[in-house]
Amino acid sequence: MAQSKSPAVVLLSGGLDSATVLAIAKQAGYATYAISFRYGQKHSGEIARARALAEAANVAQHIVVDIDLSVFGGSALTDKSLAVPKSDSVDNIGSEIPITYVPARNTVFLSFALGWAEVLQANNIFIGVNSLDYSGYPDCRPEFIQAYEKMANLATKAGVDYTSKQVGQPIRIQTPLISMTKAEIIKQGLQLGVDYSKTFSCYDPVTISDEQRDIDRLAFNELACGHCDACLLRLRGFEQNGIADPAAYVP
Amino acid sequence: MAQSKSPAVVLLSGGLDSATVLAIAKQAGYATYAISFRYGQKHSGEIARARALAEAANVAQHIVVDIDLSVFGGSALTDKSLAVPKSDSVDNIGSEIPITYVPARNTVFLSFALGWAEVLQANNIFIGVNSLDYSGYPDCRPEFIQAYEKMANLATKAGVDYTSKQVGQPIRIQTPLISMTKAEIIKQGLQLGVDYSKTFSCYDPVTISDEQRDIDRLAFNELACGHCDACLLRLRGFEQNGIADPAAYVP
Numbered sequence: 442m443a444q445s446k447s448p449a450v451v452l453l454s455g456g457l458d459s460a461t462v463l464a465i466a467k468q469a470g471y472a473t474y475a476i477s478f479r480y481g482q483k484h485s486g487e488i489a490r491a492r493a494l495a496e497a498a499n500v501a502q503h504i505v506v507d508i509d510l511s512v513f514g515g516s517a518l519t520d521k522s523l524a525v526p527k528s529d530s531v532d533n534i535g536s537e538i539p540i541t542y543v544p545a546r547n548t549v550f551l552s553f554a555l556g557w558a559e560v561l562q563a564n565n566i567f568i569g570v571n572s573l574d575y576s577g578y579p580d581c582r583p584e585f586i587q588a589y590e591k592m593a594n595l596a597t598k599a600g601v602d603y604t605s606k607q608v609g610q611p612i613r614i615q616t617p618l619i620s621m622t623k624a625e626i627i628k629q630g631l632q633l634g635v636d637y638s639k640t641f642s643c644y645d646p647v648t649i650s651d652e653q654r655d656i657d658r659l660a661f662n663e664l665a666c667g668h669c670d671a672c673l674l675r676l677r678g679f680e681q682n683g684i685a686d687p688a689a690y691v692p
Numbered sequence: 693m694a695q696s697k698s699p700a701v702v703l704l705s706g707g708l709d710s711a712t713v714l715a716i717a718k719q720a721g722y723a724t725y726a727i728s729f730r731y732g733q734k735h736s737g738e739i740a741r742a743r744a745l746a747e748a749a750n751v752a753q754h755i756v757v758d759i760d761l762s763v764f765g766g767s768a769l770t771d772k773s774l775a776v777p778k779s780d781s782v783d784n785i786g787s788e789i790p791i792t793y794v795p796a797r798n799t800v801f802l803s804f805a806l807g808w809a810e811v812l813q814a815n816n817i818f819i820g821v822n823s824l825d826y827s828g829y830p831d832c833r834p835e836f837i838q839a840y841e842k843m844a845n846l847a848t849k850a851g852v853d854y855t856s857k858q859v860g861q862p863i864r865i866q867t868p869l870i871s872m873t874k875a876e877i878i879k880q881g882l883q884l885g886v887d888y889s890k891t892f893s894c895y896d897p898v899t900i901s902d903e904q905r906d907i908d909r910l911a912f913n914e915l916a917c918g919h920c921d922a923c924l925l926r927l928r929g930f931e932q933n934g935i936a937d938p939a940a941y942v943p
Contacts (some may be wrong), residue, residue, distance in 0.1 A: 508758075
């Protein structure tokens, strides 16, 4: 009976990390409520992956929220005038905040998850941030998550019962990947049966026609570039597990 | 020269409080960047007020962000199946969290403001919360604001320079109304020249036709109900200042 399970909200981008987090939350026994965002990304192929992953994981509900972070610009992921940086090496990743950083993105995403958690009376929110093998974004750090959790418990009815002044069931921001390498994340996901061919990480994909997709027998219309930070980290993670990344890359 | 002024983001709902906060931020010498939200409210007359107020205050920029908080339901302000409670007295306000509470609304709004502040390199965000004469919402409490500010400084590039590990110019959440009564807010706003006929507070207005609006010589299409929490608090505030509320009410 799904109703007897405790509900948890899971941020699901359609990427490798959030797909793994969804599998972890499900394995832990939660009824999973997945939330994805169309936030003005230049490409939205990740939404198609999020839908496929949510369906495969048999989530209790999946919602896609439309928000427009491009209204302020300032990131290469949402601002068409800025180019995504490319490289052949992971060596330069993480030394400074890159232009692919989207201002306050995780703060915004967690805030929507918090609102939904409150309506669902869910005390757990899962997010796939990790502080290793990432791109140097400030809103992926453990101290950010701790501060967010503290704020969330003051922001909501769940955190404090305002009538009785009693502290209610606290809201927890669960970050099971926070101290894992990309290789460790992939290893755990494979053990939990995550189909990584349905995930998508690239910051700058090439879109192909439906016809070409069918000729190449692919499930989605985007090919990963193989050279942005996200592709480089992902490819290394699979390589360290001694297996090929099942995602489709530009030949 | 507007460019030499320090930028500040101001949350502008079109209500009495945020209109006053905008005037305070302007008076303090900031270049004001006003942000409003269409968040799935049942009525959106407040956006028309926000535009009129932003124009009257000669803001540097005003953006209206579309987000859909109604996707989770759970509030009488966004869920059409829930009715707004009415009363003839303010005596019952604040004793428990009312159904007009929108889950995580201020958290979501502040998070968008934070993203814009980061792009603008603004260190100040103004919000018109107050902990007196309000409707008992948890996300209006001083301890929530303090926790939000701490989180915001960990979430962003502004808070910490990630390359040098130096702490940057901190982000401040400015809440000039936090310990003022509604009567005090109105008094200060009148001193600063706020035109309260352009503000709108009602949770459950009556919409009139353009024709009726013109016959009645009104600037907007919504009449305040006069009996929801927001109307009751506002009317008392004007009464305590010994003047009539210039907003249009249902006769």
